[in-house]
Amino acid sequence: xxxxxxxxxxxxxxxxxxxxxxxxxxxxxxxxxxxxxxxxxxxxxxxxxxxxxxxxxxxxxxxxxxxxxxxxxxxxxxxxxxxxxxxxxxxxxxxxxxxxxxxxxxxxxxxxxxxxxxxxxxxxxxxxxxxxxxxxxxxxxxxxxxxxxxxxxxxxxxxxxxxxxxxxxxxxxxxxxxxxxxxxxxxxxxxxxxxxxxxxxxxxxxxxxxxxxxxxxxxxxxxxxxxxxxxxxxxxx
Numbered sequence: 389x390x391x392x393x394x395x396x397x398x399x400x401x402x403x404x405x406x407x408x409x410x411x412x413x414x415x416x417x418x419x420x421x422x423x424x425x426x427x428x429x430x431x432x433x434x435x436x437x438x439x440x441x442x443x444x445x446x447x448x449x450x451x452x453x454x455x456x457x458x459x460x461x462x463x464x465x466x467x468x469x470x471x472x473x474x475x476x477x478x479x480x481x482x483x484x485x486x487x488x489x490x491x492x493x494x495x496x497x498x499x500x501x502x503x504x505x506x507x508x509x510x511x512x513x514x515x516x517x518x519x520x521x522x523x524x525x526x527x528x529x530x531x532x533x534x535x536x537x538x539x540x541x542x543x544x545x546x547x548x549x550x551x552x553x554x555x556x557x558x559x560x561x562x563x564x565x566x567x568x569x570x571x572x573x574x575x576x577x578x579x580x581x582x583x584x585x586x587x588x589x590x591x592x593x594x595x596x597x598x599x600x601x602x603x604x605x606x607x608x609x610x611x612x613x614x615x616x617x618x619x620x621x622x623x624x625x
Contacts, residue, residue, distance in 0.1 A: 393417055394419065394439045394440065394508060395418070395420075395438040395439050395440075396421070396438055396439065396440050396442060397420075397422075397423065397429065397433055397436060397438035398410065398413075398421070398423070398441075399423045399424075399426065399428070399429035399441065399442070399443050399444060399447065400422075400423075400424070400442070400470065401424050401425060401444060401448050403424070405444075405470075405493075409500075413501075416501060418504075421436050421438065425448050426449050426454075429441075429443075429455060430455070433459065438465060439465070439550045440466045440468065440507055440508055441465060441466070442468050442470055443456060443459075443467055443468070443487075444469075445470075446471065446473070453478075453482060456469070456482060456485050456486065456487055457485050457486075459486075460486035464577045464584075466488045466507040466510070467488055468487070468488060468490070468503055468504065469482045469487045469489070469490045469491065470491050471490065471491075472492070473492075488507045488510070489503050489506070489507055491503055525557075525560040525561075527560075527563065527619070527620065527621055529541055530599075532556065532557060532560050537557075541600070546599065549591075549594075551576060552591055552594060552598070554575075555572060555576055555592065555595065556595060556619075558572060558575050559572075559618070559619035560619050562618075562619065563618075564618065564620075564621045565618060566610075566612045567616045567617060567618065568615055569585050569615070569616050570616075572616065573585065573587075573588055592609070592611075592617065595609070596609070607620070
C-alpha cells in the first residue's frame with residue numbers, strides 16, 4: 389500500500405465519533421490517527437505531521453480554539469473544526485484563528501468527505517493539476533511517479549511525507565531552473581511568512597537525508613545559497 393495516503397489526525401473526546409470517523413475515512417483510503425484530548429493531539433500532530441486535522445472544540449483538557457491557535461503558530465496544515473457549538477461567534481473565531489472550515493455536529497458523511505477533499509485540494513498545489521498527477525520524471529537513478537505520488541532511487545521507494553513529496557515534485561516540474569525560497573513556499577504552503585523559510589530548509593534537510601545525500605552535496609537537488617533550490621537534470625548529476 390502506498391506510503392503517500394493522506395494522513396488525517398482526528399482530535400475528538402467522544403469515542404463513538406472517533407470510531408465512526410476512523411471507519412469512514414479508513415474505508416476511503418485515508419490514514420487516520422486518533423487523539424482523545426488536546427495533549428495527545430499536540431503530541432501526535434508533531435509526531436505524524438498529518439496532512440489535515442479534524443478538531444473538536446469541546447476537549448476535556450483545553451479549549452479546541454486554544455489548540456487551533458497553537459497549531460497555526462507553527463503550521464499551515466489544514467484544520468477542519470468539528471463542533472456541536474452553533475454560536476456564530478464560535479465559528480467566526482475559529483475561522484479568524486485560521487481554521488479552513490467549520491462543520492457542525494451532527495454532520496453527514498458525504499458532507500464531511502467533501503469538505504476534507506476541498507481542504508486538501510486547496511492546500512495541495514498539485515491536487516487536480518494534470519502536470520503533477522500524470523506520467524513520470526526521470527533523472528539519473530531517481531524516478532518520480534506522479535500517478536502514485538512516489539519518489540524512488542534505483543527502484544527503492546523513498547518514504548517521504550506529503551510536504552516533502554510536494555517539494556520534490558515542484559522542483560522536478562521546474563528541473564534545471566532555480567526556484568527561489570519564496571516561490572517554493574508560496575506553492576507548497578501558500579504563504580510567504582518569514583518562518584516558512586526555516587520550515588522549508590528543515591524539510592529539505594530531511595529530503596536530502598532520505599536520499600542519502602551528504603550535507604553540502606548537490607546530487608539530485610542543488611542549493612543556490614541564499615536564493616533557492618534547483619532539481620538537477622541528468623547531465624548535471
